Amino acid sequence: MKSLSIGQLATAAGVNLETVRYYERIRLMPAPARTANGHRAYEEGHIRRLAFIRRARELGFSIEQIRALLALAQPSRTSCAEVREVARAHLDDVRSKLADLARLEGLLAGTISRCSDDSAPSCPVLDMLKTPGRA
Known part of the structure; x- marks a missing residue:
């Protein structure tokens, strides 16, 4: 080639x-x-x-996880058990992010449901964003 x-x-x-x-x-x-x-x-x-x-x-x-996977993909290093551990750690991260996103969805849905269609002087979404630590 x-x-x-x-x-x-x-x-x-x-x-x-x-x-x-x-x-x-x-x-x-x-x-x-x-x-x-x-x-x-x-x-x-x-x-x-x-x-x-x-x-x-x-x-x-992550870059480091990819680096590990590439090393494990070498014919002399292939180890399904080691690959499984890298994938398991990544799965834990994914599940944690999903849980965070579910909490965020609930927070946003609840805040948006309190919004009105009129031009009120106060907006629950903006109030939520102004308040630190409200998650």
Whole structure:
């Protein structure tokens, strides 16, 4: 396969060009080979890795969790038990966020239900936002 430019890689993996540079800078993506004139030359493996990272980010995994998953995805390191622990920690985070969102939904729904359609001098939503620690 012929090498890909950074723009072609970004397009193939469905990410922004700056995202590729950022992932290289934080060493989530391996540095590619360089052409004679210094341009990056990516391969098929870069597309797969970048797509993996993009999908993991879409699912809310942190950079450090993705780093761990990538390490565990290496043929010599594959460990379903270790992957399960990373996924379990992420699931706990997701469940915590869902609980927070459910509380927020209840708070907002209750506050909005107290709003009237007239031009009252006081607005429950604005009052809620002005009051610290009301969650």
